[in-house]
Amino acid sequence: MSIETRTSIVWDYAPAPESADHVRLRDRYGVFIDGEFMDPAEGRYVPTINPATEEPIAEVGWASASDVGRAVEAARVAQARWAGLPGLERGKYLFRIARLIQERARELAVAETLDGGKPLRESRDVDIPLAAAHFFHYAGWADKLEYGVNAREVAPLGVVGQIVPWNFPLLMAAWKLAPALACGNTAILKPAETTPLTALMLGEIIQEAELPPGVVSILPGDGSAGATLVRAPGIDKIAFTGSTAVGRDIQAALAGRQVGLTLELGGKSANIIFEDAALDQAIEGIVNGIFFNQGHVCCAGSRLLIQESVQEEVIGKLWARMGRLRVGDPLDKNTDVGAINSAEQLERIETLVAAGEDEGASRRSIACELPERGYWFAPTLFTEVSPAHRIAVEEIFGPVVSVLTFRTQAEAIEKTNNSRYGLAAGIWTDKGSKAFEVARALQAGVVWQNTYNHFDPTAAFGGYKESGFGREGGPAGLRPYLRVVR
Amino acid sequence: MSDRLAVRKTYKLWIGGAFVRSESGRYDHATGAGGRTVNIPRASRKDVRDAVAAARKAAGPWAGRTAYNRGQILYRAAEALESNRERFEAAEVEASVDVLLHYAGWTDKLAPVLGGINPVAAPFLSFSLPEPTGVVGIVAPDAPPLLGLVAEVAPALAAGDVVVAVLSEAEPLAGLDLAEVLGVADVPGGVVNLLSGRRDELASALGAHRDLNAIVDAAGDTELAAKLDGLASETIKRTRHAAAATSYADAVDDALERLAAVTELKTAWHPVGA
Numbered sequence: 240m241s242i243e244t245r246t247s248i249v250w251d252y253a254p255a256p257e258s259a260d261h262v263r264l265r266d267r268y269g270v271f272i273d274g275e276f277m278d279p280a281e282g283r284y285v286p287t288i289n290p291a292t293e294e295p296i297a298e299v300g301w302a303s304a305s306d307v308g309r310a311v312e313a314a315r316v317a318q319a320r321w322a323g324l325p326g327l328e329r330g331k332y333l334f335r336i337a338r339l340i341q342e343r344a345r346e347l348a349v350a351e352t353l354d355g356g357k358p359l360r361e362s363r364d365v366d367i368p369l370a371a372a373h374f375f376h377y378a379g380w381a382d383k384l385e386y387g388v389n390a391r392e393v394a395p396l397g398v399v400g401q402i403v404p405w406n407f408p409l410l411m412a413a414w415k416l417a418p419a420l421a422c423g424n425t426a427i428l429k430p431a432e433t434t435p436l437t438a439l440m441l442g443e444i445i446q447e448a449e450l451p452p453g454v455v456s457i458l459p460g461d462g463s464a465g466a467t468l469v470r471a472p473g474i475d476k477i478a479f480t481g482s483t484a485v486g487r488d489i490q491a492a493l494a495g496r497q498v499g500l501t502l503e504l505g506g507k508s509a510n511i512i513f514e515d516a517a518l519d520q521a522i523e524g525i526v527n528g529i530f531f532n533q534g535h536v537c538c539a540g541s542r543l544l545i546q547e548s549v550q551e552e553v554i555g556k557l558w559a560r561m562g563r564l565r566v567g568d569p570l571d572k573n574t575d576v577g578a579i580n581s582a583e584q585l586e587r588i589e590t591l592v593a594a595g596e597d598e599g600a601s602r603r604s605i606a607c608e609l610p611e612r613g614y615w616f617a618p619t620l621f622t623e624v625s626p627a628h629r630i631a632v633e634e635i636f637g638p639v640v641s642v643l644t645f646r647t648q649a650e651a652i653e654k655t656n657n658s659r660y661g662l663a664a665g666i667w668t669d670k671g672s673k674a675f676e677v678a679r680a681l682q683a684g685v686v687w688q689n690t691y692n693h694f695d696p697t698a699a700f701g702g703y704k705e706s707g708f709g710r711e712g713g714p715a716g717l718r719p720y721l722r723v724v725r
Numbered sequence: 726m727s728d729r730l731a732v733r734k735t736y737k738l739w740i741g742g743a744f745v746r747s748e749s750g751r752y753d754h755a756t757g758a759g760g761r762t763v764n765i766p767r768a769s770r771k772d773v774r775d776a777v778a779a780a781r782k783a784a785g786p787w788a789g790r791t792a793y794n795r796g797q798i799l800y801r802a803a804e805a806l807e808s809n810r811e812r813f814e815a816a817e818v819e820a821s822v823d824v825l826l827h828y829a830g831w832t833d834k835l836a837p838v839l840g841g842i843n844p845v846a847a848p849f850l851s852f853s854l855p856e857p858t859g860v861v862g863i864v865a866p867d868a869p870p871l872l873g874l875v876a877e878v879a880p881a882l883a884a885g886d887v888v889v890a891v892l893s894e895a896e897p898l899a900g901l902d903l904a905e906v907l908g909v910a911d912v913p914g915g916v917v918n919l920l921s922g923r924r925d926e927l928a929s930a931l932g933a934h935r936d937l938n939a940i941v942d943a944a945g946d947t948e949l950a951a952k953l954d955g956l957a958s959e960t961i962k963r964t965r966h967a968a969a970a971t972s973y974a975d976a977v978d979d980a981l982e983r984l985a986a987v988t989e990l991k992t993a994w995h996p997v998g999a
Contacts, residue, residue, distance in 0.1 A: 327823055330830065334800060372793060379796065379830020386838050386981070672996040675850050679997060697792075697833050714837050 252565065255572040257359045262349045264436070267298040270306050270459065271442035273313035274452025280305040287435055290356035291569050291578035291613040299435045302458035304467045307427070310456035311473045314398040314425040317453030322395045322423035326382030333378035333420060335448035336441075340371040340413075343444070347437055351409055352569045354436040356578030356614070357532050359570050369694060370413035373712075376696035377417035380717060384422060387714035392724040395423030396499055397475035399720065400468040403438075404481045405431035405580050406535040406636075412438050414711045415478050416455060417696075422720040424476070427456045429468050433581045435459035466492075474498060478719065480537070483634075483660075483705050501709025501719045503537065503701055505634040506662030508683065509655040510540030510691060513648075514548045516667035520689065522556045525640070528665055528691035530564060530576055530618055534638040535584070537706075538663035540691055541635060543642045544651055550644050554622060558603065561618050566607045576638055579614040588616050588637035595621050595630035600641070626654060634660070648673070652680045661703030665691045684710070736765045736897075738772060738921065739904035741779030742914015747772050753922065755897055765897050768922035773889070773930040776918035780860045780887040781936055783915030788857045788885040792833035798911045799829035799882060805910040812902050813871050820973040821875040827977045828879035835884060835984055843992065853992040857885030858963060859938035861987050862931040864924065864953070866943045866969030870896035871903060876970035877941050878917060880983035889918045889937070891928050897921035925949065932956035939963035939987050943970070963987070 267284060269276040279300035286295035302310075321329065340347065344367045351362040384393050399419050403411035412428055419426045430438035442457045458464055462485070469477055469489050476499030479489050483504040493500055510528045512521050528540025545553045569577030579585040596602050601623040609615040618638040624631050630641045645651040655664055663685040666674045671688075678686040684702040687693060694700065699715035701707060709719045736755075737744040749769035757763040766772075787795070803825035810818045835855050843851040861881045866873040870893035881888050892900030904919045920927055924944060932940055932953040940962055942953050950966050957964045965986040970976040 327827060331826065334826070375793070375796065375800075376833060379832075379834060381830075382827060382977075383830060383834060383980075386834070672998050675995060675997040697837070714834070 252573045254568070256568060256570045257349060257572055259349050259353060259570065262346050262353075264297050264350065267300075268435070268439040268459075269300040270302045271439065271455075271457035272306065272310045273456065274446065274450070276442065279303060280309070287354055287433070289353050289613075290433070290580055291610070293612050296353055297436065299439065299459045301460040302429075302464045303460075306458055307464065307467045307471050310427045310458055311398060311471050313453035313456060314427055315473055317451055318395075318397055318425040321420075321425055321451060321454050326384060329421060329423065330378040330381035332448055332450050333374050333381060333417060336444055337371045337374035337378060339444045339447055340367065340374065343440070344368065344371070347409060347440060349570070350436050350440060352577070355405060355408060355434045356569050356580050357535075358574040358577040359572055360574065361532055366407055366410045369696070370410045373410075373413040373417045373696045377421040377716075380418070380714070381421040384717060384721060387717045388721065388723060390723040390725070393422070393721045394724050395721055397424060398427070398473060399424045399476040399478060399499075400427050400429070400471065400474045402429045402465045402468065402477070402479045402481065403431060405434040406532060406537070408434040409437035409441060411480050412441055415480075418711070418716045419478070419720045420454065422717060424720055425454045427458060427468060427474075429458050429460065429465045432459075432461040469493065476500065476719070478709070479503070483707075486707060499719065501701075502707035503709070503711065504705060504707040505636075506537050506539070506660045506702065506706050507542055507632065507634055507658050508538050508540050508660070508663040508665070509542040509544050510665035511544045511651050511655060511667065511677070512546060512549065512553055513651075513666070513668040513673070514546040515669050517669060517689070518549065518553060518556065521553070521667040522560050524665060524667060524689070524691045525557055526560055526564070529640040530638050531692050533576055533579055533616070535580055535636055536692065538685060538692065539636070540663075540665050541640060542631060543640050544654055545642060545644050546651070547644050547646050554620075554642060558620060561605050561620060564605060564607075564618050566605075566615065566617060567610060576618055579616050579637065582614055584636065585614040585616060588635055588639065591630055591633060591635045592619060592639060595624070595628060595641070598625075598628045598630075600624045600628055600630060626657060632658070648677060652677060656680075656682045659705045662706035663687070736763060736901045736921070738766050738768055739901075739908065739917070739919040740772065740776045741782070741918065742908070744904070744908075747922070748775070757898060763898070765901065765921045768920040768927055770926070770930040772920055772922075773927055773934065776889040776920060777860060777931075777934050777936055779915040780889050780918055783913055784857075784859050784887045787887050787913060787916050792836070795882065795885065796829045796832035799825055799832065799879065802907055802910040802912060803829060805906045806903075809902075809906050813899055814869070817869050817872045817899075820976070821872050823973050824872070824875050824879050824976045827980065828883040831880070831883040831980065831984060832885075835988070838981065839985060839988065840990065845994075848997045850995040850997050851992060853990050855884070855985075855988040856991050858987050858989050859886060860936065861886045861888050862934070862937045862940040863888055863890040864928045864931070864940070864942045864944045864949070865890055865893050865900065866945055867893045867895040868969065869971060870899040872971065872976065873943055873969040874900050874903065876976035877943050877967070877983075879976070880980065881941070881987045882916065884984050884987045886939070886987045887916045889931060890920065891924055891931065892919055892921045894922070894924040928953060929956065932962075933959070935960050937962060939965070941986065942966045943968070945969055
């Protein structure tokens, strides 16, 4: 008797790259101050690099201290008139920005992917639409501020400095600018060193929307530009999203200066899988929780807490699902996991992963062909992780998930809260009463039930503990940008 | 001097997304551009019933859209009205655009402002959230014919309700023109239905309709108001009587009252604990 063997059919994906032809990029962008693009004061231009190819995309002017001074001056001059406009009219400017982002959505998505390495599917379906939605949402608040904070009279803070990270460049700029402007503040935005492009395109949009000069200035540069902005005289408030280490420096630098501050910092968020969860659905949530945007997400579900009774099943299914992740060209519409944002970040991930192996955790990385050039890291799963391991404690900010287990609900809560961070958490169970009970006990600013990494302009986002303070989104997002007069 | 002869417009009712003549075949006169007398449909009780039926059909899908989407459509309506401003009286159309814009911003803010979590003294997560009341009948004032109408329609749409409106009897053309503007603004068919004719006849038919959830009366006619109150009691309709909005401020200063009048509040209790 002969045994017939069938050759398995490999249904591979045909490449489906998004064209970048329609993206109108300049060769060189200056700093955006007082409504104009201009050469940086010290004349320094630095190329911004595509992390998937290591090729330069455009040259970007880096701001120095005197640029910060010029921007603050322009913002101060513009502020009184901006705040003096009726809220409805300020709102109209924000509606314009929202519409222009929508009109240029595909171009912005491609630019975001080129500059940051994230899959086009994400920049197209998440980053850019949400950025427009944030402007829409806060445009509608501009003439309703008193309703938003239950006050009879409110006033803006003045000039705000806003420093955003490289993981969601345009979206974070929108989170910062939209509420600040709606409340009548003027703003100076410092985009991240490695991802300034879409912020500069936003500068073009701001020109097109005919915002009064000085209402928004955009100052690219490295950490030193941010540090200068934080310390600049004439700033009334700083809003920062980034690492806890830098957040701590900023808080210390502002000590005793009566400058407002909100911080949205790191996390080591737990995704808790109970035995009564719909496991297949949970697997998708785990994958979305940690591999979305290469794990470059402050609220990434980087600690996976699985109830012991379903541990093997969940890990088996997760590993099988991870094997189907498509890693590679971020511009390809089928790509799930794109490029690591920078060489520096890749090194940080590699260091922590090596520490995980050294400390005795068991590492599995999926087999996938990685491009020769660019910065890449294969999606990685750690099991046999002890709660004291560095990979269970420190933020990796990469596509690496660490599995921990628990027996009881109380143990799950205790392990989740056993972190200096408290940004987000996920709960997977089919029992609503349990989900709400666990949610109540967690020290986390956002708790998702049977979903993960869901964002909306109407829903406040922010952290407990060393994940920062202050909220962005919804009416709560107005509070950091205004003062209740009475 | 051109010999070209102008093509005149036939004014029609707007019911279920379609521009229709009155089923009754009746007409009234109105004064159009240049003082020319034009014919407008004089809607009947049957037109009111058709409009309520069309509105009811549109109510579920409209309420089911996300608040964000409804806000986008109201914003689109503001854009469309702004680009048609030459068809209307200048100050009135500007105020009306701004009113649409203001209420476009309310769609996704109504829930946090009118609703909230109830800190009940028991292991439950209890929250109360506004929901649209359903089909809202609007009796527009005679003047201002556009702003007075938009000031009542916009909050109802923002709250997620659908509308059957009786237009200004004295100056119905602005309302009939508004139909053509909203008709190209992504407002789904049946969400807004606009009827011209005799106010007393149409308002009474609306007030008596058993499938109408609320009536907003801005006609400023005390006799009619009393009549509508009486009719409303039959099926416990929500009623609001308001003075005609004559400025942007009139239309938005009491925004929450306007929104709450066409809103229900639903309280949900969810157990907390294993």
